[in-house]
Amino acid sequence: DTAVSQTPKYLVTQMGNDKSIKCEQNLGHDTMYWYKQDSKKFLKIMFSYNNKELIINETVPNRFSPKSPDKAHLNLHINSLELGDSAVYFCASSQRASLSGNTIYFGEGSWLTVV
Amino acid sequence: AQSVAQPEDQVNVAEGNPLTVKCTYSVSGNPYLFWYVQYPNRGLQFLLKYITGDNLVKGSYGFEAEFNKSQTSFHLKKPSALVSDSALYFCAVGNNNAGNMLTFGGGTRLMVKP
Numbered sequence: 392d393t394a395v396s397q398t399p400k401y402l403v404t405q406m407g408n409d410k411s412i413k414c415e416q417n418l419g420h421d422t423m424y425w426y427k428q429d430s431k432k433f434l435k436i437m438f439s440y441n442n443k444e445l446i447i448n449e450t451v452p453n454r455f456s457p458k459s460p461d462k463a464h465l466n467l468h469i470n471s472l473e474l475g476d477s478a479v480y481f482c483a484s485s486q487r488a489s490l491s492g493n494t495i496y497f498g499e500g501s502w503l504t505v506v
Numbered sequence: 507a508q509s510v511a512q513p514e515d516q517v518n519v520a521e522g523n524p525l526t527v528k529c530t531y532s533v534s535g536n537p538y539l540f541w542y543v544q545y546p547n548r549g550l551q552f553l554l555k556y557i558t559g560d561n562l563v564k565g566s567y568g569f570e571a572e573f574n575k576s577q578t579s580f581h582l583k584k585p586s587a588l589v590s591d592s593a594l595y596f597c598a599v600g601n602n603n604a605g606n607m608l609t610f611g612g613g614t615r616l617m618v619k620p
Binding site for chain 1: 547551557608610
């Protein structure tokens with residue numbers, strides 16, 4: 392069973408559309424994240440949720456809205472997609488928010504292409 | 507602010523030779539250091555981490571890394587490279603002052619040739 396699973400894996404959509412990426416973890420972790428990897432492979436955190444509450448929001452445009460219906464799920468909704476949103480989006484989770492003794496586990500990524 | 511530098515975009519090594527992928531970091535307080543590997547079109551896989559204790563950390567697939575506080579480095583090493591080790595490697599740093607935020611380096615592509 393995949394520990395952190397996200398869907399869809401590939402998504403091609405037109406500018407201006409609204410799309411969602413779903414993420415689920417079956418590890419029983421309290422904390423979940425969204426990371427963005429750009430075309431140059433740079434990885435940057437976007438959001439972090441702990442027990443359904445937002446704890447990190449790294450100056451991401453308002454068009455990006457995470458939603459955590461429960462602590463096993465963290466979905467990412469993107470409004471009015473722009474060309475610059477094309478990237479790979481990684482969902483991740485960790486047992487708790489503190490890094491001490493903690494490891495972040497990543498999903499397989501969702502490749503978003505905006506045309 | 508915390509940061510990570512991976513000075514080499516690419517490292518080339520022959521199969522069977524030792525490999526080193528370099529990482530230096532900057533952080534206030536005690537660092538938590540991680541290495542992840544990304545295979546083509548895949549997610550990041552955890553390799554190893556340093557939180558506290560022994561400076562030499564052993565991880566998955568025969569990899570190890572040495573924490574050097576004076577040089578603020580956490581280089582990844584393996585005694586004998588395999589072709590299957592070819593992938594993109596990311597170093598990351600965090601600490602409790604920055605909450606649970608990991609900052610990643612730009613990645614180093616490792617190419618192991620037969």
